[in-house]
Amino acid sequence: MGHRVIGMDVRFQEAAAVRRTESVAYSHLSVELGHFYAEDFGDGCEELRRKFERIADWSAAIPALARRGLPAHREPRISTCFMLDDYFHRFGTPRDVIPQVQSAAAEQGLILDYVARESSFARHDGAELARLVVDTLVVEPPRHTTGSRPPLSESGWLSNGKRSPGHVDAPAMTLPRPWSPPLQSGDPRHSIFVDIELWSDEPDARVWACALLASVWQMTRLGVLRHRGETMTQPCQLAGELPTDWDELPAIVQLNPAAAPFCAYRTLTLMGTQYLPVELAVRTILGQVAVPPAVAQQVAKRAGGEGLHLPSELVDRLSYVFISD
Numbered sequence: 001m002g003h004r005v006i007g008m009d010v011r012f013q014e015a016a017a018v019r020r021t022e023s024v025a026y027s028h029l030s031v032e033l034g035h036f037y038a039e040d041f042g043d044g045c046e047e048l049r050r051k052f053e054r055i056a057d058w059s060a061a062i063p064a065l066a067r068r069g070l071p072a073h074r075e076p077r078i079s080t081c082f083m084l085d086d087y088f089h090r091f092g093t094p095r096d097v098i099p100q101v102q103s104a105a106a107e108q109g110l111i112l113d114y115v116a117r118e119s120s121f122a123r124h125d126g127a128e129l130a131r132l133v134v135d136t137l138v139v140e141p142p143r144h145t146t147g148s149r150p151p152l153s154e155s156g157w158l159s160n161g162k163r164s165p166g167h168v169d170a171p172a173m174t175l176p177r178p179w180s181p182p183l184q185s186g187d188p189r190h191s192i193f194v195d196i197e198l199w200s201d202e203p204d205a206r207v208w209a210c211a212l213l214a215s216v217w218q219m220t221r222l223g224v225l226r227h228r229g230e231t232m233t234q235p236c237q238l239a240g241e242l243p244t245d246w247d248e249l250p251a252i253v254q255l256n257p258a259a260a261p262f263c264a265y266r267t268l269t270l271m272g273t274q275y276l277p278v279e280l281a282v283r284t285i286l287g288q289v290a291v292p293p294a295v296a297q298q299v300a301k302r303a304g305g306e307g308l309h310l311p312s313e314l315v316d317r318l319s320y321v322f323i324s325d
Contacts, residue, residue, distance in 0.1 A: 027077040029066035030264035038091035056108035071307040077260040087119040095242040113259035120251030121216040130208040211281035223263030
């Protein structure tokens with residue numbers, strides 16, 4: 001119907017593996033230039049333009065960030081991307097919305113290589129990607145807890161330490177138990193404790209939280225999301241026009257034929273300061289994700305072959321620029 005999909009052949013196979021572990025092509029830096037919602041497109045897209053104006057002020061620093069850790073002779077590969085919300089609130093059509101974003105970016109000299117739609121990081125090709133990430137979480141029970149709180153799989157809540165205990169009735173004829181504060185893991189001098197809701201169960205379906213979907217998105221950009229050794233989302237080029245239905249749009253679309261690879265060893269995200277709490281939650285989630293050893297070793301080996309040492313922790317591969325209004 002005018003938007004035939006062309007798959008991008010960027011997968012490699014470890015022939016000697018018992019279970020095939022796919023790899024992807026890597027840039028050195030994946031730069032997210034925005035995460036856009038319906039309200040950004042009102043009033044002739046003025047808010048959209050203002051966002052790109054603020055982002056453009058930082059664009060000159062991106063090549064230097066991409067070169068960090070690389071040998072002096074190596075030119076960094078940089079790809080750009082943006083996300084559109086079609087999960088919490090669908091608006092317009094891909095055929096209308098995506099060119100508006102490209103046009104607003106081009107006014108500031110910014111090229112958008114890839115676009116992703118948020119709903120595909122909840123579910124894609126029959127797989128619950130959000131559930132896959134939840135299943136990789138390794139939650140260590142804090143010391144001195146009673147187990148009275150339901151586990152993550154039941155409660156849908158993830159923390160970065162020991163929660164303050166709820167009300168517990170003291171035995172008769174004894175003094176009330178004293179209050180105790182929550183404690184952040186890692187024994188910092190002063191705790192910054194967070195408790196994150198990963199999903200809510202509605203009458204018709206489970207609704208995954210923005211922070212969890214953003215974690216899936218970051219793992220996808222880093223090229224570490226796998227299911228039984230296989231990559232879950234790869235960019236596609238469209239032959240013909242963009243579709244008029246969001247469900248017909250691939251999870252990730254390559255807009256720039258000359259783009260560097262979508263996945264990257266490190267990510268840089270430019271966004272408004274209102275997203276600080278969400279990204280704190282994302283970092284808390286990714287700090288407890290267990291990447292399969294075969295995938296972790298594969299990525300480290302690929303980076304090492306280019307003279308780049310990668311931090312072992314996913315969260316240490318993420319960088320941000322938070323831009324105020």
